[in-house]
Amino acid sequence: MCTMSTPHLSTPPAGGIDPARVHSLLAHERASYIARNPRSQAQAVHTARHLMFGVPLHWMNDWATPFALHMAHAQGAHLTDLDGHVLADFCLGDTGAMFGHAPPVVMQALAAQASRGCTAMLANEDAAAVGDALAERFGLPQWQFAMTATDANRFVLRWLRAATGRAVLLVFNGCYHGTVDDVFVDLIHGQPHQRDSLLGQVHDLTRTTRVVEFNDLAALEAALAPCDVACVLAEPVMTNIGMVLPDPGFWEAAQALIRRHGTLLVLDETHTISSGPGGYARAHGLQPDAVVVGKPLGGGMPCAAYGFSAGLAARAEAAKRAAPPGHSGIGTTLTANLLAMAAMRATLTHLMVPNVYAPMHTLAARLADGLRSTVARHGLPWCVSQVGARTEFQFCPTPPRNGSEAEAAMNPALEHALHLYLLNRGVLITPFHNMMLVCPDTSEADVTRLLQAFDGALTALCAADS
Ligand SMILES: Cc1ncc(COP(=O)(O)O)c(C=O)c1O
DSSP states (O other): OOOOOOOOOOSOOTTSSOHHHHHHHHHHHHHHHHHHOHHHHHHHHHHTTTSGGGSSSGGGGGSSSSSOOOEEEEEBTEEEETTOOEEEESSTGGGTTTTOBSOHHHHHHHHHHHTTOSOOSSOOHHHHHHHHHHHHHHSOOEEEEESSHHHHHHHHHHHHHHHHOOOEEEEETTOOOSSOGGGOEEEETTEEEEOTTOOSOOSOGGGTEEEEOTTOHHHHHHHHTTSOEEEEEEOSSBOSSSOBOOOTTHHHHHHHHHHHTTOEEEEEOTTGGGGOTTHHHHHHTOOOSEEEEOGGGGBTBSOEEEEEOHHHHHHHHHHHHHSOSSOOSOOOTTTTOHHHHHHHHHHHHHTSSHHHHHHHHHHHHHHHHHHHHHHHHTTOOOEEEEETTEEEEESSSSOOSSHHHHHHTOOHHHHHHHHHHHHHTTEEOOSSTTEEEOOTTOOHHHHHHHHHHHHHHHHHHHHTTO
16 A cells, blocks of 8 residues: 555646546546446445445545445456456556466465464474575565564664664655554655644654655755664655655765764665565665565565664664563564465565566566657656556656655546546556556566557547547
């Protein structure tokens, strides 16, 4: 899941398209969706009987659909919905299924483990194998686990505050690191502001969370200057407010600043793991003190892991040993259960490997090129960015350099119209902004299908009232 946001703007919506055309396309696509999905509609009525918001998790309503699409099954790059439409899936569970739906190697490992025990709060032989593979892949020697990337970030934050004795967290404006409350502080007109959408949070998070714009080295230095920041928690490329790429040299300079102020760098590679088997950091020579990986790490099973440098691990272990006995605030009962370990071992051994990534990257580049030329052909002021297997189009002429610029480029109505148009033509992309992910099973034909549908959508948007 990623953030949905509303630009703090009084100017016309981004995108260069007349809002009336957007609304007329949206109305047409909503009617078409309703006509195409009678079984999903009936099932949505049933689901709503006892599930709040009519869905298992309230944000499943963030899709552009008039009622929740219900699925039958999914395999590889394709998802079949309840009405029998076979969709080319470029959402892939918002990265959870980045290695394809139900990858056979993971399914076999799960089946083999399931009959030998699912959870025991004990390690088996998979534990050492997974630790070895993570250390080799990410270049960090010490690891622990969580069920979700959210929890992994939360646990890392706790370890690092304990290890450093510092309270402050520093994040980049517009970030998302799961539902970790501490990160929900935005910069509004240059001032930190706790996100109004955050439910039930009774603490003033601005006391301990500092926020600066991405790619702003001067602001980063100023925020680090009091030497009270435990860690900078960041995605190496921002992916949750649309995509925001680092300026050339940004991370080299930022890492030096962070180190100079005695602060630790945590890179959240939950989405940028699409860059390669060791994430963006390994692919680009960054040297974080800690790394978080989640979502696709278990081939679709809920698993996450975090790795520490030797120095940080020693400090974290010392903090735990120095603490009185009792609850640490870190961990959950089923974390690192036997099924999760089997799934991670299979994923790390067979899927998080260079020869699986290489074709994904080639196809993602073809997709990005195709989107660029389609946008250019329609003369629209939109840009396209790609990070590994991940591609995004944004409603601004040049890639945004920070969260505020990325937010200003958003246009929820236009996104909804596009997403629904694509869905009605058998193509699924993420409900939040305009992200498309390629998995090992995605074919050239899937990419062609997406590009043709995208071209059709732009034709409809640009010609709706001509
Ligand atoms: C960068 C990043 N970190 C963490 C998370 C949280 O992942 P999960 O919802 O699986 O806990 C997300 C989810 O989108 C994410 O994008």
